[in-house]
Amino acid sequence: MFNDFLFLASAALTLGGAFAVVWVKDLMHACIYLMASLFGVAGLYACIGADFLAATQIVVYAGGVVILMLFAVMLTGGASNKTNRYGLEKIHAMGNTKTKMVAGISAFVIGLVILKIMVSVLKAQPVSQVGANENSVEKIGTLLASDHILAFEISSVLLLGALIGAAIISRPRKEIHD
Amino acid sequence: MSTLNLDVYMPVVILIILALLVAGGSLLLSKFLRPSNPTELKLTAYECGEAPVGTAWSNFNVRFYVIALIFIIFDVESALMFPVAAVFRKFMSIGMGGTLLVSILTFVLILVAGIVYCWKKGDLDWVKSFVSQELDKK
Amino acid sequence: MNATIISYLSQSKEFNLIVAWFSELFGFDATSFVAFNLFGVFALLLIGFAATVGGLGTFAERKISADLQMRQGPNRVGPYGILQFLADGVKLITKEDIIPAQVDKFTFYIAPVLCLVGVFSALSVFPISSGFILTDLNVGIFYFLGMTSLVGVGIFLGGYSSNSKWSMLGGMRGASQIISYEIPVTITIVMMVLLAGGMSMGILVSSQGSSVLDWNLFHNPFTFIGFFVYFIAALAETNRAPFDLPEAESELVSGYHTEFSGMRFGFFALAEYIEVLIVCGIATAMFLGGYKVPFDLGTGELLNQKLGLDLMLAKNIGQFLEIGSFLTKTFALYYVVIWIRWTLPRLRVDQLMTLCWKYLTPIALFNLIGCAVWIYVFNGQSIVQLFSLLFKSSGGGH
Numbered sequence: 249m250f251n252d253f254l255f256l257a258s259a260a261l262t263l264g265g266a267f268a269v270v271w272v273k274d275l276m277h278a279c280i281y282l283m284a285s286l287f288g289v290a291g292l293y294a295c296i297g298a299d300f301l302a303a304t305q306i307v308v309y310a311g312g313v314v315i316l317m318l319f320a321v322m323l324t325g326g327a328s329n330k331t332n333r334y335g336l337e338k339i340h341a342m343g344n345t346k347t348k349m350v351a352g353i354s355a356f357v358i359g360l361v362i363l364k365i366m367v368s369v370l371k372a373q374p375v376s377q378v379g380a381n382e383n384s385v386e387k388i389g390t391l392l393a394s395d396h397i398l399a400f401e402i403s404s405v406l407l408l409g410a411l412i413g414a415a416i417i418s419r420p421r422k423e424i425h426d
Numbered sequence: 427m428s429t430l431n432l433d434v435y436m437p438v439v440i441l442i443i444l445a446l447l448v449a450g451g452s453l454l455l456s457k458f459l460r461p462s463n464p465t466e467l468k469l470t471a472y473e474c475g476e477a478p479v480g481t482a483w484s485n486f487n488v489r490f491y492v493i494a495l496i497f498i499i500f501d502v503e504s505a506l507m508f509p510v511a512a513v514f515r516k517f518m519s520i521g522m523g524g525t526l527l528v529s530i531l532t533f534v535l536i537l538v539a540g541i542v543y544c545w546k547k548g549d550l551d552w553v554k555s556f557v558s559q560e561l562d563k564k
Numbered sequence: 565m566n567a568t569i570i571s572y573l574s575q576s577k578e579f580n581l582i583v584a585w586f587s588e589l590f591g592f593d594a595t596s597f598v599a600f601n602l603f604g605v606f607a608l609l610l611i612g613f614a615a616t617v618g619g620l621g622t623f624a625e626r627k628i629s630a631d632l633q634m635r636q637g638p639n640r641v642g643p644y645g646i647l648q649f650l651a652d653g654v655k656l657i658t659k660e661d662i663i664p665a666q667v668d669k670f671t672f673y674i675a676p677v678l679c680l681v682g683v684f685s686a687l688s689v690f691p692i693s694s695g696f697i698l699t700d701l702n703v704g705i706f707y708f709l710g711m712t713s714l715v716g717v718g719i720f721l722g723g724y725s726s727n728s729k730w731s732m733l734g735g736m737r738g739a740s741q742i743i744s745y746e747i748p749v750t751i752t753i754v755m756m757v758l759l760a761g762g763m764s765m766g767i768l769v770s771s772q773g774s775s776v777l778d779w780n781l782f783h784n785p786f787t788f789i790g791f792f793v794y795f796i797a798a799l800a801e802t803n804r805a806p807f808d809l810p811e812a813e814s815e816l817v818s819g820y821h822t823e824f825s826g827m828r829f830g831f832f833a834l835a836e837y838i839e840v841l842i843v844c845g846i847a848t849a850m851f852l853g854g855y856k857v858p859f860d861l862g863t864g865e866l867l868n869q870k871l872g873l874d875l876m877l878a879k880n881i882g883q884f885l886e887i888g889s890f891l892t893k894t895f896a897l898y899y900v901v902i903w904i905r906w907t908l909p910r911l912r913v914d915q916l917m918t919l920c921w922k923y924l925t926p927i928a929l930f931n932l933i934g935c936a937v938w939i940y941v942f943n944g945q946s947i948v949q950l951f952s953l954l955f956k957s958s959g960g961g962h
Contacts, residue, residue, distance in 0.1 A: 250596055257439070274670075280670075280671065283717065294435055300702070300706070302703075303703040303706040303710055304706070306707065307501065307505060308501055310710065310714070311501075311710050311713025311714065312498045312501045312502075312713070313498065315713075315717060315743055316491075316495065318724075318739075319494045319739075323488065383702055385512050385703060385762075385763055386513055386516070389510050389511075390513050400510070400529065401536075403506060404506075405536060407536075407537060407540070408536050411496065411499045411543075411544065412540060412543060414492070414499070415495070415496070418488055418491055418492045418495065419547070420488060433568070433570065433599050434701060435699070436568075436599065436603045438688050438707075441607050441610075441698075444611055444684065445680050445683075446677065448611065448684075449680050449831060452657065452827050453828075456661065457661075460658050460659060460660050460661060461660050462660060462661075493740050493917070494740065494743060497743040497744060497746065497747060501747070501750065504747075504754055508706060511754050511757045511758040514939070515761035516761065518940065527936055527937070527940045531937075534929060534933055535933075537929075538926075538929055541925065541926070545921075550921040
């Protein structure tokens with residue numbers, strides 16, 4: 249019974265958070281609802297036994313990417329305009345009726361496509377999940393260290409590229425004075 | 427296929443719910459116990475006794491964002507390192523410790539190269555000194 | 565490996581009797597139901613304990629700071645002023661809740677609650693003893709890392725929602741401080757996971773022995789330095805002095821919690837003190853032998869064999885000894901944390917960032933590399949074991 253409760257709560261959090269991200273007018277509030285949605289996804293990972301993935305989701309996404317997004321929103325000045333403290337223009341596309349209609353239609357279409365794909369996958373083989381006593385961390389570690397060692401190393405090169413790229417892009421432009 | 431035992435996560439869910447209940451409960455209790463005399467002055471922002479002037483956030487500095495970017499890179503790196511570090515002893519016991527050590531060292535050293543680059547280019551400086559800017563221009 | 569307090573209790577006859585009784589009552593297997601109720605009870609106990617320690621932490625802080633500054637601390641309320649924290653709590657509850665007009669209401673309500681949720685849910689892997697740990701997740705230490713980053717989000721939102729210059733600056737600085745210092749913490753934790761061979765709290769603690777020489781602190785010079793790196797970085801993560809720039813009292817009035825009054829401020833303060841407790845607890849678990857009792861009394865086997873006690877009773881006594889050992893070490897570290905606050909001056913914000921990125925992170929990376937090489941070269945043995953091998957071989961030579 250707790251399995252069902254955990255699944256329902258995580259699914260509700262994911263869907264509710266995602267829905268709220270599109271619905272609200274304030275960009276900062278949307279970031280907070282996004283964090284709630286990511287927590288829901290972590291709960292869904294926990295439901296199928298992928299505990300390491302759930303913890304990674306919380307650490308990297310809810311604890312890292314959300315803060316990055318909040319900083320980015322502050323940087324680009326897209327925050328609330330309820331009071332005139334920021335002196336910024338209203339973002340017209342947020343919480344608009346047109347936005348909601350477009351979002352609804354695209355969600356419907358994408359949902360149909362995903363269902364079509366899922367039906368063919370589900371008919372092919374039974375859905376498996378991690379067994380009760382298996383240690384997913386050890387399995388992932390063993391695979392990363394033996395079968396997928398190249399992917400492991402290349403991911404570090406990818407991270408290096410991201411680091412240097414981000415540092416270069418966010419460097420202030422130096423003006424050449426003569 | 428044995429069913430998954432998710433009872434392990436019960437304390438997590440219980441504690442999150444309890445935290446929300448404690449927060450809500452104490453605020454509710456406080457609502458009954460506290461006075462409520464809102465005045466015009468109390469509703470303004472605190473600015474050491476003067477009336478607040480200007481917008482709250484006019485000068486966002488890019489260095490906050492750079493720090494957040496570097497943080498996320500290292501966060502993902504450590505998230506990738508964790509499972510490999512957890513099986514290191516196991517690999518040593520079957521004799522493959524050397525290869526895994528080389529893999530781990532390569533992984534870490536590539537990112538050390540990244541942080542050395544950021545250090546040299548001054549991205550880790552919180553305050554860009556005038557001297558370094560002058561030298562960069564030349 | 566995914567042991568919980570229920571799996572420890574299910575060894576006893578009384579637990580099985582209760583489960584059987586409920587199963588008869590309900591008609592289906594009541595293990596989950598009983599587990600849920602027991603989890604609820606123990607979670608409440610743990611929250612109560614943590615909140616009390618948080619409250620007593622405020623009192624201890626005032627008394628210790630008074631001792632350091634050669635004056636009396638609070639000594640009116642209760643014997644030696646020990647009930648002062650209750651008086652503070654009552655004061656906070658009865659303060660008027662002033663919500664300024666310009667705040668962003670939704671984030672204003674959420675920010676203190678986020679801090680509290682993050683800190684309370686990190687308590688579920690708090691390693692007080694081998695049997696009474698609420699849940700010994702396979703990814704215990706990683707989960708703890710994730711939950712403490714929620715506090716950073718809470719601080720940022722607290723600063724942002726107040727819509728005032730002081731709070732905004734305090735919130736931004738607080739969030740960037742927390743995320744910066746998470747990197748040395750995470751890298752040091754990776755090093756300890758490398759040493760212990762697993763990510764769960766049980767494995768981290770059981771990789772150490774019972775006597776002082778078997779602690780991870782003295783395993784190799786890299787873990788020794790790593791303890792100090794972890795302690796300093798984790799202290800900075802909790803926004804305690806000398807790293808308390810976000811709430812710098814003399815500069816930013818009160819930083820990100822300027823506009824919060826009454827119980828909302830109480831949540832921020834309580835979250836800070838409980839987070840210090842958690843950080844000290846994790847430091848003892850990783851470096852100072854955790855809940856291990858000297859002479860291995862914690863497992864209860866010695867008591868069972870020598871004194872002939874019933875196995876379950878011996879185990880329970882062992883558990884309480886383990887709790888005692890863990891709390892002694894944690895509170896010793898807590899004292900050091902309070903001591904540091906009233907001894908060192910506050911760091912400037914650029915010194916703060918320099919310390920993290922130019923000192924602690926390179927040292928942590930160097931420790932990680934060094935520890936991995938040490939484990940490989942010496943096959944995971946500690947300095948103590950190497951010395952004893954040396955003496956044995958030289959002694960057995962003649």
